[in-house]
Amino acid sequence: MPFSDTDFRERFQWHGFDAYLAYEQLxxxxxxxxxxxxxLEQYYDLLEDEETIDVLNTLGLPTKNITPKGILKISNTPATNPEFQLTLRNENGEVLKQIAxxxxxxxFINxxxxxxxxxxxxxxxxILSSDFSTGYEKTAKVSEYARKANIELDDFLTRENYHYIDKYEVVPELHNSDLMELKIVGEDEIITEHLNSSGGVSSIRKGMTRExxxxxxxxxADLELIHKKKYLRGHEIPQFFENPYSLFPEHNFVFDLEKFSDRVTGFIEIKKPRMMQKExxxxWFDNETGESLDVDEDELKTVISKNPDKNFVPYKNSWIYVDKALRKQLGLVDDSGSEKQPKLVLDILDNEEKLDYIEAGNEKRKFKEYDIPTQLKADLFDHQKEGYSWICSLEENGVGGLLADxxxxxxxxxVITxxxxxxxxxxxxxxxxVLPIALIENWVNEISKFAPELKNSIYVHxxxxxxxxxxxxxxxxxxxxxYDTLKIDQLLFGQIHFKNIIADEAQNVKSHSSQRSRAIRAMKGDFRLAMTGTPVENSLEELWTIMDFVQPGAMSALSEFRRKYIKSENYDELMELLKPYYLRRTKDEVLxxxxPAKHLLPPKYVQASTVQQQLAHSMMVNVKSGKANVLNVLTNLRQMYAHPGIFEHVNEHLSINDAPKLKEVLSLLEDIKKKNEKVLIFTEFRKIHAILKREIALKFGISVPVIDGDTKNRPEVVDRFNKTAGFAVILLSPKAAGVGLTITSANHVIHYTRWWNPAVENxxxxxxxxxxxxxxVFVYxxxxxDPRNFPRGTVEEIMHEMLSVKSDLANNVIIPFDTSTLQQQVAEAFSKQN
Known part of the structure; x- marks a missing residue:
């Protein structure tokens, strides 16, 4: 475990303490x-990563390769209990174990x-493993690794040449329009023949040797399943390319079934016709490619009617995917319920082109207050009591809701109440x-704390x-x-009628065409509630998608929604339409x-160091010569102004004066330390995290945890930080730490680098x-x-100016914030001065 605060402060000045910081990072x-x-599997992965190999060097772990020569000998026969002896030698033929x-x-040599x-x-x-079912399997596996490692085999293993087959390919071969064979293929003809034989064991004699x-x-196990479905006929052919797992459910293949579709692009055509308006x-157009299609409606209706239970029908040298939306557009009514859906992918009436599915709630619904359950181990604020009663009112009236506090x-x-x-x-x-995987532990902890009666009711799928x-x-x-597991297991969950379906951080299903969105909208439930403080991040279509889960039909069809609210920007009318299903309170309103007060302090300006000016000049020379893209250079400049040590060729020669932003932060932290308070520092750049972690830890003698996209134990890291007494600092990525974390033990927030969207910063x-x-709370x-290079402002100055202008817009969670346009505007403003 990492050091306690006391141990850290006692030891941070010890020689070699950098090694501990590297351990803490891992x-x-x-x-x-x-x-x-x-x-060791992770160790070898770290050796392949330029950023993490430095961590291993700091820990004093070996990172230099040594490539030995060697010989592998076997005693006993493979049929009994084979034993192996591996002898490794250096380039001079010396046995490694004798000289090292x-x-x-x-x-270790000297x-x-x-x-x-x-x-x-x-x-x-x-060689050491006992996890083999037979001696033959172990011999084959050991021999295979020896060949990969260029290790010489003894006479027996040379004569009896064992091969361990742990991979294969599948090649679909179309014999005719109605018959396709799944061919199993190995690395060569002999392995292919072996894979297609029964039993998984085969041999071939070649003179004095045997393969x-x-x-x-x-x-x-894979091949047994594939051989049972070796030949596909009729509609199974396009079904295989559309969703191969539907023919091989609930099995994890060594070979990625999804690669079938990539491999045979153009091999078979699948069309998804939709009647729509263009220009x-x-x-009739293809729903995915937008390609114009030659469709005779009467002819297509006849073909589909002759195949009422098929998801795919042949039509004009291609296959047509027949879903409910197509049947609707063709006027084919299927009341029998006999239509089969592609396995593992549930088809839905998506309400996108036309409003096909509506769930109407009680139009006379009234809000009333509800008693707080006595089992709740918490005192709710007034706005939380109101929110709880609002949810109960919705549920009793059969209406879904969007809680956007x-x-x-x-x-x-x-929601727990x-x-x-x-x-x-x-x-x-x-x-x-349903929620992001990173938040599951947080929910379980909250239930254990505030509603222990429910603790034993939880199953994490x-x-x-x-x-x-x-x-x-x-x-x-x-x-x-x-959300991703629901997408994978949608056929399983789709058979269950849920009393309540709760979607936390519901912006995860914001794309109406994504499988995540279609999966959760396909679920059966009496009451549905979406939770998100950011229902709109980029487009109002995201709000429509969430609401089509919450209350299908309430926002009309997507096509109509686009016309009435997106194109017209009629936000006032939209808010009236949303009001019955929507509850949002802000801190300014209820708290x-x-x-306590929140102070957004004026920005602190620092002057670029000589090293930074030189690096910036070099970058701009590359832009002017056409060797570099402006947007890429903007990202590099943001990192370089954060700390020039991101570039390896300058890292060894830097002093604190070469990194003025870091110098300013260390000075700021000195003042905060005197108050014995805690600090959050936000930047999205991982290399900057590593630099700040080292510099702050070594200056103040404190452990500096990091939370970014790789952090797997976020609640544990935050809990440890919150329990740390006195002055402390934690580094965070604004996106990775933007949801699901409560760090109220800190009251200083430093935005070390700015983020493109002020809502994310908030x-x-x-x-x-x-x-x-x-x-x-104080926000810095x-x-x-860098007036020498950028007299009209660095990228940081321009970003700050534009983000300040747009900060009010970020507070309205319904009006979309256009991040890509902002980035382009910054690039254009930046380019004008050069």
Whole structure:
């Protein structure tokens, strides 16, 4: 485990403390296992990454390769219990174990240390392993690794040449328009013949030698399934290309089935006709490519009518995908319910071109107050009581809702209170909570803390061992799963009628055409609630998509929604339409007298160092000569002004004066330390995280945790930081830390580099400025000026100016913020001065 605060402060000035900081960095991103070990598989991955190889060097771990020669000998026969002896030698033929300290996979020779190639280590592990079903399998695996590692084989293994087959390809071959064969192909003709034989074991004699082939257990299991469905006929052919898993459900193949479709692009044509309007004219177009299609409606209706149970029908030398939307457009009514959906992908009436599916709630619904369940272990604020009663009112009237409270107002506790009430009313089982995987642990912790009565009702549906039985799932009261797992298991969940479906951080289903969105909109439920403080990030279509989950039909069809609200920007009328289903409160509205003040301080300006000026000049020379793209250079400049040490060729020669922004932050932290308070520092650049972590830790003698997209144990990192006494600093990525974290132990927020969207910055700040904050919050921005290169402003100055102008827009979560346009505007303003 990482050092306690006391241990850290006692030891940070010790020689070699950099090594501990490197260990802490690996721990925070989840590479250190529960036994405080770095798995060797992860170690070899780190060796391939330029950014992390520095971490290994700092830890004093070997990073230089040594490529040995060697010989592998076998005793006993493969049929019994084969034993192997591996002898490794250096370039001079000397046995490594005699001249070096070999601790596999590391080799220590005098003061030098090396790491053996990964294939040599895997060979060594295979020799020691007992996880083989037969001696033949072990011999084949060991022999295969030896060949990959260029290790010489003894006479027996040379004569009896074992091959371990753990990969294959599948090549679809179309014999005619109605028959396709799935051919199993290996690396050569002999392996192909072996793969197509039964039993997974075969041999061929060649003179004095014999070639023996052994398939891995995984390959054998794959091939047994594929051979059962080796020939596809009729509509199965396009179904295979559209969704190969529908023909091979619930099996994890060694070979990625999705690659079939990529491999055979153009091999078979699948059209998805839609009647739509383009450039003022109505006609038939492909729904995915937009290509104009030659469709005779009567002819197509006849073909589909002759195949009422088929998802694919042949039409004019291609296959037509027949979904409910196409049947509707052709006037074909299917009341029989006999239409089959492609397995694992649920088709829906998507309400996009036409309003095909409406769920009407009680038009006479009234809001009323509801008693707080006595089992709740929390005192709710007034706005939380109101939100809880609002949710209960919606549910009792059969209406869905969008809870869009500002970040930090306690959306989760309002919903937990509602779930407790549902438990009292026997209206909880089964309920589905869908959310980003990173938030599942946070929800479980909140329930354990505030509603312990529900703790034993939770089932987390994640990972390879998740339940695949509908009747078992229906017996759980609370099922937590991620959006991606719901997408994968949509056929399973689609068979369950849920009492309640809750979508947290519902902006994850903002794209109406995504499988995430279509999957959650396909679920059956009595009550649906979406939770998000940012229902619109880029386009109003995102709001429509969320609402089509919440209350299908309430926002009309997407085509109509675009015309009435997106093109016209008629936001006032849209808010009136949304009002019955929408609740949003801001901190300014409900916590004005309950939260301490938040101070957005004037930006602190620093002057670029000589090193930064030289680097900036070089970058602009490349822009003017056409060697570099302006947008790419803007990103590089933002990082370089953050710290020039991101460039390896200058890193060794830098002093604190070469990084004025860092110098300013360290000075700022000195003042905050005197107050014994805590700080959040936001930047999206990982290299800057590493630099800041090292510099702050070594100056102040404190552990500096990092939360970015790689951090697997976010709640643990935050909990440890919150419990740290006195002065402390944590580094965060604004996007990775923008949701699901409460860090009210800090009351200073430094935006070390700016983010393109002020709403994202506000969410980041709200990690600290939320319910539970006891101190005034101070928000800092540090901006670099470089008048020598950029007299009209650096990229940081221009970003700050434009973001300040647009900050009011960011507070309205319904009006979309156009990040890409802002980036282009910054690039144009930046280019005008050069």
């Amino acid at each position: 721990y925070e991103i989840g590479l250190i296992d529960e036994d405080q070990l770095l798995p 300290n070999v601790q596999m996979p590391f080799v 003061s030098e240390k090396f790491v053996l190639p990964k294939d040599v280590w895997l060979l060594h592990e295979a 023996r082939y052994q398939s891995s257990p995984e390959v054998k 003022g004219k109505w006609g 500002d970040m930090g107002l306690g959306k989760t506790i309002q 509602f779930l407790l009430r549902q438990r009292q009313r026997n209206s909880l089982k089964p309920s589905l909570i 994640q990972g390879g061992g998740r339940i695949k039985n509908v009747s078992k799932l229906e017996n759980f009261e609370l099922i937590f799963t991620s 004005k007298d309950k939260l 969410q980041a700040t709200d990690r600290a400025y939320r319910i539970g904050q006891q101190k005034e 921005q540090i901006i670099t000026q």
